[in-house]
Amino acid sequence: xxxxxRFEKLLxxxxxxxxxxLAELEEVYLxxxxxxxxxxxxxxxxxxxxxxxxxxxxxxxxxxxxATSETIEEIDEALERIRTGEYGRCENCGADISDxxxxxxxxxxxxxxxxxxxxxxxxxxxx
Numbered sequence: 001x002x003x004x005x006r007f008e009k010l011l012x013x014x015x016x017x018x019x020x021x022l023a024e025l026e027e028v029y030l031x032x033x034x035x036x037x038x039x040x041x042x043x044x045x046x047x048x049x050x051x052x053x054x055x056x057x058x059x060x061x062x063x064x065x066x067a068t069s070e071t072i073e074e075i076d077e078a079l080e081r082i083r084t085g086e087y088g089r090c091e092n093c094g095a096d097i098s099d100x101x102x103x104x105x106x107x108x109x110x111x112x113x114x115x116x117x118x119x120x121x122x123x124x125x126x127x
Contacts, residue, residue, distance in 0.1 A: 002088050002099065008079065010106045015075045022068045071107075078107035090114050 081087040088097050090111040097111045110118065 004082050004087060007087065007102055007106055008082050010103070011075050011078050011082075014106060015072060018068055018071050018075070022065060022072070025065050025068070074107040074109075092118075 078087060081089075088099075088102060089095070090097055091109045092114040093111065095111050095113075097108050101108050101112055108115075
């Protein structure tokens, strides 16, 4: 029998970590926008190469923020699967997902075999 309480704790701890990452990203990039709107442009580069680097960093942060939001959603869905009794079962084939896999990725939806097949068919893929 799977120790659902342990996995729920893992999921909640991971959720807190991810929320902290998201808050940090927001603070850094919203803080810059607040400075800019207040007219303090001293932290901003005027050299085209530096401006390009700044833009690349903002885009990377935005992408990271999107991924972080998706991870929170995945965790919330895994917590719901715990509540409904569906946690730890592969959404594709119905087999049990190994505890070892859930230790590493507690919000996994697919067993290793189905995940590998998905990645092979898509050249990457979901969890």
